[in-house]
Amino acid sequence: MIHDKLRDRSPGILLYGITAPRADYSPEKLAEVSRKRLERVQGLPIDALILYDVQDEGARTKEERPFPYAATLDPYTWTQEFMPSLPFPRIVYRPVGKYRPEEFSAWLREIQERGCLSVFVGAPAPDYPMRTPLAEAYRIRTEIAPELPLGGIFIPERHRELGGEELRVLGKTESGCSFFVSQGIFDASAAKDYLSDYHYACQERGTQPRHHIFTLVPCGSLETLRFLKWLGISVPRWIENELSRSRDALAASMRLALETAEDLAGFCAEKGI
Numbered sequence: 001m002i003h004d005k006l007r008d009r010s011p012g013i014l015l016y017g018i019t020a021p022r023a024d025y026s027p028e029k030l031a032e033v034s035r036k037r038l039e040r041v042q043g044l045p046i047d048a049l050i051l052y053d054v055q056d057e058g059a060r061t062k063e064e065r066p067f068p069y070a071a072t073l074d075p076y077t078w079t080q081e082f083m084p085s086l087p088f089p090r091i092v093y094r095p096v097g098k099y100r101p102e103e104f105s106a107w108l109r110e111i112q113e114r115g116c117l118s119v120f121v122g123a124p125a126p127d128y129p130m131r132t133p134l135a136e137a138y139r140i141r142t143e144i145a146p147e148l149p150l151g152g153i154f155i156p157e158r159h160r161e162l163g164g165e166e167l168r169v170l171g172k173t174e175s176g177c178s179f180f181v182s183q184g185i186f187d188a189s190a191a192k193d194y195l196s197d198y199h200y201a202c203q204e205r206g207t208q209p210r211h212h213i214f215t216l217v218p219c220g221s222l223e224t225l226r227f228l229k230w231l232g233i234s235v236p237r238w239i240e241n242e243l244s245r246s247r248d249a250l251a252a253s254m255r256l257a258l259e260t261a262e263d264l265a266g267f268c269a270e271k272g273i
Helices: 002-008 027-041 075-082 101-113 134-144 156-162 165-174 188-205 222-230 237-245 249-271
Strands: 015-019 048-052 090-095 117-121 150-154 177-184 211-215
Touching: 015 027, 027 075, 048 075, 075 090, 090 101, 101 134, 117 134, 150 165, 156 165, 156 188, 165 177, 165 188, 188 211, 188 249, 211 249, 222 237, 237 249
Parallel strands: 015 048, 048 090, 090 117, 117 150, 150 177, 177 211
Antiparallel strands: none
């Protein structure tokens, strides 16, 4: 169980991530999509299922979004209704700023009772109006759902650009986070820069490093690649060349993702992460 691995700091957590269907689907389309997704995931050898909550990040950048934003159903509510037979825990992403404190508190109590985990997500843009700020969300969780395993986000590209990501992660650890999930990783070098700084910061503070889970994203088309780059994911030129010139971009991206996974797992093992 992922709860045991997090508590014991055991390596080898494997997750699978999905998004909820679009909110404008007809009841028939929604039922069909939900059935297919349940069939896809229920037999996977994973520790937990990550449920992403898709936000409109258009205000984050002035670049035109490659795909138009489409609102999706609430991922937790969707799986409660359409996937009640899921055989493993759920890790629910939660953009805390969308909810008033009383709504957020009630939701936390419910998912703790159901054995879920959560990853709190802050503002998608600096001027986003937050009903519940991230710091307040951490405080509420400590007060009313202290047994809820809590995750945070780490972004190697932000560390390369601004620095200090290891300090942000250590601060989230003090706020109750016991694991961290990256955005999509294509640039192992940027991830290693962050991991090295995090490793030595933990040493200097006498802090045990927390679990780091790397998100590996299959990419089957140039349109998807442009969207990933729009999201702020760093794609090294050599990988972009490989994918854009491959006869089977999806197979090539899967091969590269596995190589990245082995590379980062080995690096983390050396650092005790």
